[in-house]
Amino acid sequence: MKEYFIGIMAVAFLGSTLLTLAPTGFEKHLRLLCGFCAVAAVLFPLVSFLSDGIYIDGEWTELFAQGEAEAKNYDEIYNCSLVMAEGENAEGILKNDIIKELDLKNDSFDIKIIIDKSSDEYSILRTELIIYASGIDIDPHSVEKYIKTRLGCDCEIIYDLKMQS
Numbered sequence: 001m002k003e004y005f006i007g008i009m010a011v012a013f014l015g016s017t018l019l020t021l022a023p024t025g026f027e028k029h030l031r032l033l034c035g036f037c038a039v040a041a042v043l044f045p046l047v048s049f050l051s052d053g054i055y056i057d058g059e060w061t062e063l064f065a066q067g068e069a070e071a072k073n074y075d076e077i078y079n080c081s082l083v084m085a086e087g088e089n090a091e092g093i094l095k096n097d098i099i100k101e102l103d104l105k106n107d108s109f110d111i112k113i114i115i116d117k118s119s120d121e122y123s124i125l126r127t128e129l130i131i132y133a134s135g136i137d138i139d140p141h142s143v144e145k146y147i148k149t150r151l152g153c154d155c156e157i158i159y160d161l162k163m164q165s
Contacts, residue, residue: 004045011041094127094150102142108135109143126154133161 015034022030095111098104112128127147131138136159144155 007045008038008041011037094147097150098143098146101146104138104143105135108132109138111147124151124153126156127151128156128158130158130160136161 011034015030015037019027019030019034091111091113094113095106095109098109098111099106109132110130112130114125114128116123116125129140129143129147131140140157144157147153147155
């Protein structure tokens, strides 16, 4: 939009400069020429915009197909985000339940749920029990048994014995 107004101002400035410097007898013709240039400067972006916006026959279907593809892309991103959020919520809920049921410390382990996204319906592939150095006394088999009973999936046990900050 800024370029549009700069173009109009440039045409007006050049036209007035030309009219000021023109020899006598040519003013009438130069005014007509400058007027045409000013009208063209005003109308050219409008004509360009309208010609880009005119769709003939098959182009309408192409336009709608592009809109549908964008909507599908948006839906896919939304659904993926929703699954990730649900997975994080499920991890938090499962961790809180394990803490209550098995009387464990909150900072001694984490749970990660791996979700299968290959089909239309999402399912839990497996869970990962990450045991930190502060939770080395945790019996992984009791947690694994609880997860298998609760979710019906395999549980992989991972020891992360680095000191946490």
